[in-house]
Amino acid sequence: MKPNWTGFYTLFKREFLRFFQVPNNTIFPQLITVLFYFLIFGIAIGSRIQEVAGVPYFLFILPGLFVQVLINGSYSNPSGSLFTSRSWGNISDVLTAPISYTQFTLAYIFAAMLRGFFLGVGTLLIAWIFMPIQIYNIFILLAYVILISFVFALAGVVIGLWSKTWEQLNIFINFIVTPLTFLGGVFYTLDMVPGLIATITRLNPIFYMISGVRYGMLGIKDSNVFIGLGILAVIAVVMFWWVFTLLKRGYNLRT
């Protein structure tokens, strides 16, 4: 049978558009939170802080907040969608349709990445209200944005398949991703914090993601951005293979 691209596109479209149906859950809370971060840390407190790494504090925190939104958007789409469609049972519509395992995987991943981009662009537009934003190296920036959203979309699929309760669904984002993001140098450079926190930050993979995006936007280097990209690419490949295998096996999808 010829590849069913209409089927793939339909699934991708459904997965992407589903988050516009409940914007009070999926769009506005994240962007409003970011707006408050900008107001409080960027404008109110930031105006009293001297430049950090040669840029205004507002611009310094922007890449970290952008990454946080990108991660949340990419992760939440497949995790929420797979969990609810498993709970409601309507996942059977897709499982019984002539959509290949690769198409199935990619439709969920691309829709999640697009949601992440959409929210990321929203974050940049809000930032623009306060200060003109900069792009130092668009290629590095795009490479990081694509890989970060790809990896967290895959993580979202894994958690969406694994979770049996709403509580489990939120464990990963609340207890792993959010703390790691805050300890990933969103608000500080390594020389601004005590040795122990600096060491923890260096062990934190999200630090290298924020660092890469910060380089792409501002040209500030906290780590080697190319090694960071390489490691992220390896994680992306390994996770894609894992997710593809889980979906093909029908992990928590088929009885």
Place this chain on the structure above:
Amino acid sequence: MVSKSTAKESIVIKDLKKEYQGVKAVKGVSFSVKKGEIFGFLGPNGAGKTTIINCITQLASITSGTIIVNGYDVITDYLDARTQIGLSPQDLNFDIYFSVLNTLIYQAGYFGIKKNEAKKRALKLLKEFGILDKKNELFRQLSGGMKRKLSIIKAIIHEPQILILDEPTAALDVDSRYELWEFIKKLNKSKGITIFLTTHYIEEAEKLCERICIINKGEIIKLDTTEKIMDELSQNIITIYLEKETNLPTAIKKYKYEYNNRKLEIKVAKKDQNKVLREVLKILEDAGAGVVNFGLEQEKLENIFRRLVHSEGSK
């Protein structure tokens, strides 16, 4: 949708076994469903009906055995196999955020049907099922009967060769049930679609199905044409009303009978009923017992089903 022209049977299941967490839900079942027939799949709750349907549609993995759908193996040719089947599952499961029309457009899209064509088909089917006015409503705003109709429309929007209906008339009122039976017959006759039907309403199977498979505890206990099952297994009742209270002739005693207050009831297999009726009337006439009236009551498939299942259960 195209099927392999060489396949003479819609579904061929060979030695299917399915185990969940050590429980043998299906124990080596083999049967086939002919192209264009209405096939009834009956069994008590937990018999393995839905498990077998899930194996056919690949909602459940197969422990061992093979399932071929219109010539396509459901595992190795899974994409082609899936285009052949439309499934209306037992549990009604919809995305609660989408309208009726969008649900159908998405469903058709999964099967490769472009939006304009999908919309055309959806509107036509909604009209045929009498729920066109609900096209913009959400799933949760529909009544139970309408949800069931929507589930069937969803199953046929991609024009499958095989339609699997897992208890389609559950929660339907009498009128809707009859309406659906007519629709199933029409779909089968006019388009030649094979119907694979499970139901708890045995009357439904008796009325609709050409062949019936009865399954219990993961094993087939009877598979034949509805007519043959009825002929072989039904215990019909001949009732004869006598003119006056009388001692029955000894010759009657070779039959399985009950006699009470001038009413003689004889239980007899359907295939023997005419012969036995003639014999009994002759015996009574010879003995001078006047017959006022007589009748024949056909045993329902439901009773046969219960007898079969219970006799299996007591083994």
